[in-house]
Amino acid sequence: MTPERENQLVDEAQTKGTLGKAAIYARLSGPGWMQGAITLGGGSLAGALYLGVIAGFGLMWLQPLAMICGIIMLAAIAYVTLTTEQRPFGAINQHLSPLLGWAWLIATIMANIVWCMPQFNLASAAVQQNLLPGIGDGNLTTIVICIILFCIGFGINVLYESEGRGVGIFDMIIKVMVGLIVLSFFAVVITLSTSGAIDWGKIFAGLIPDPSLLFKPAAGFSELIAASSDPAWWTNKIVNDQRDIIITAFGTAVGINMTWLLPYSLLKKRWGKKHRGLAIFDLSIGLFIPFFLATSCVVIAAASQFHTSTKDVLDAQGNPFPKTEAAYTKTIAGFESRPEAQATNAQDKELAAMLVSRDNFQLATTLEPLAGKVVSQKIFGFGVLGMAVSTIIILMLMNGLAFQELLGAPGSKSAHFLGCAVSGLMGAAGPFIWTGEAKAAFAIPTSVIGGSLIPIAYFTFFLLMNSKKVLGDHRPTGGKRILWNTLMATATGIATFGSVWVLKSKANFDSWHGMIPAAGLAILVILFVVGTLSFLKNERRA
Numbered sequence: 001m002t003p004e005r006e007n008q009l010v011d012e013a014q015t016k017g018t019l020g021k022a023a024i025y026a027r028l029s030g031p032g033w034m035q036g037a038i039t040l041g042g043g044s045l046a047g048a049l050y051l052g053v054i055a056g057f058g059l060m061w062l063q064p065l066a067m068i069c070g071i072i073m074l075a076a077i078a079y080v081t082l083t084t085e086q087r088p089f090g091a092i093n094q095h096l097s098p099l100l101g102w103a104w105l106i107a108t109i110m111a112n113i114v115w116c117m118p119q120f121n122l123a124s125a126a127v128q129q130n131l132l133p134g135i136g137d138g139n140l141t142t143i144v145i146c147i148i149l150f151c152i153g154f155g156i157n158v159l160y161e162s163e164g165r166g167v168g169i170f171d172m173i174i175k176v177m178v179g180l181i182v183l184s185f186f187a188v189v190i191t192l193s194t195s196g197a198i199d200w201g202k203i204f205a206g207l208i209p210d211p212s213l214l215f216k217p218a219a220g221f222s223e224l225i226a227a228s229s230d231p232a233w234w235t236n237k238i239v240n241d242q243r244d245i246i247i248t249a250f251g252t253a254v255g256i257n258m259t260w261l262l263p264y265s266l267l268k269k270r271w272g273k274k275h276r277g278l279a280i281f282d283l284s285i286g287l288f289i290p291f292f293l294a295t296s297c298v299v300i301a302a303a304s305q306f307h308t309s310t311k312d313v314l315d316a317q318g319n320p321f322p323k324t325e326a327a328y329t330k331t332i333a334g335f336e337s338r339p340e341a342q343a344t345n346a347q348d349k350e351l352a353a354m355l356v357s358r359d360n361f362q363l364a365t366t367l368e369p370l371a372g373k374v375v376s377q378k379i380f381g382f383g384v385l386g387m388a389v390s391t392i393i394i395l396m397l398m399n400g401l402a403f404q405e406l407l408g409a410p411g412s413k414s415a416h417f418l419g420c421a422v423s424g425l426m427g428a429a430g431p432f433i434w435t436g437e438a439k440a441a442f443a444i445p446t447s448v449i450g451g452s453l454i455p456i457a458y459f460t461f462f463l464l465m466n467s468k469k470v471l472g473d474h475r476p477t478g479g480k481r482i483l484w485n486t487l488m489a490t491a492t493g494i495a496t497f498g499s500v501w502v503l504k505s506k507a508n509f510d511s512w513h514g515m516i517p518a519a520g521l522a523i524l525v526i527l528f529v530v531g532t533l534s535f536l537k538n539e540r541r542a
Helices: 003-013 018-028 031-039 042-055 062-084 088-095 098-114 116-131 139-161 165-194 200-206 219-227 231-251 256-268 273-306 325-336 346-354 360-406 413-428 436-465 468-474 478-506 512-541
Strands: none
Touching: 003 018, 003 273, 018 273, 031 165, 031 256, 031 273, 031 360, 042 062, 042 116, 042 231, 042 273, 042 360, 062 088, 062 231, 062 256, 062 273, 062 436, 062 468, 062 478, 088 098, 088 436, 088 468, 098 116, 098 256, 098 360, 098 413, 098 436, 098 512, 116 139, 116 360, 116 413, 139 165, 139 360, 139 413, 165 273, 165 360, 219 231, 219 346, 231 325, 231 478, 256 360, 256 436, 273 360, 325 346, 360 413, 436 468, 436 478, 436 512, 468 512, 478 512
């Protein structure tokens, strides 16, 4: 569809009622679905799994509420981009500070490269363990799978850079992939429901926010904690784990690279001021709804199988299975090393087993007796594969867009393809290097830098939304400005609190692992100060 035709439809939508307008907007949507494809990756899957493990249905509300905060800031980013119709990297450098712009760019590239690795791990394992277990898991098989994944990601990105129908085909591929991910997990939950494994009353109750889980363990642990040899220790352990999950989810609902993708994908569509309402609608149906449905289904499945359960961790004699032995032993060792150590009783062992985090393949295995092999292994495995592949595609895309700015070549296909290849090739190496110390060497600095810059990215666009110099007469006024600022301040404050909490909890000077979070805190403070002073200076000039 040509930009001219899109503009005609946007104008036509303004003359329609609510349903007619929504129908036209749904037809024109696109960038929001890319956001959905990137956020439905291995990180969201792992987070949803552990939410179900530790809190059952009690934290069903967490990820949707965290995503709403992220969408508030993405909507602000869309408003600024579509109002100015400028590339945001240049606008930030010009109107705020090059330090902010370059920090944003570098953190985005690091995230695109590093987080591509576990997606290749996840995708190859889904093929080898769930979909085609007969092909084996040797290095040659893994290499072939990774080559195929790279070619898929690169080929679909070639469509994105092509003229005419290519971008439309790209949008359709992403929409179909996101839809199939949601449907596959939905099929698992429906099957569990018909088998009587799910209590829908508890699920709906879990959608009501319950901040008390910041201060007390989920109800399912109460009896065991009371019967344990040290109730205070287990209460503190579970509450700290729950609190870390809640704060981390709120602080990192939207990744640093997602804040980069949205404005550049909007500009690629040649959207402008008249598309601001469409952009917010697009984020709702392309990002929030798929994210809510997919992650909720994973939480439901994990909660039904793992919450307060030990059957997949301990055998009949109380010994851990090999798959979960390391995680179980670590928790028990931590418990037994406390100064006031007492004899470990059966309830202590049960609690340690209940807190073991599981992966998606363990979930598929436990689902098999209830859902059957086709649903638990093939359909669930397809959903996992879809999450990984869609994320690989968008990570490569984002790196291509970032490389265009890095090389000072906006619109250059060569720069885009180079960026795609860099993240894709590094990702394809993931199954061979994403382990042990190498994993820490890649993941820790990226997590820290990305986590510390998320609130900076939010804060930057918060400033731009209030800049008369940047937005001119389009800066919100009156009640709209109050509403925007209230929402943005809330989202930015929560993201900042979450990032500081996580960085502070990991910061120490005993190892390089601990010194990096300390550096992240320093970066956070410096960039906040630089951003504020630059904003005030430039607004006075204006």
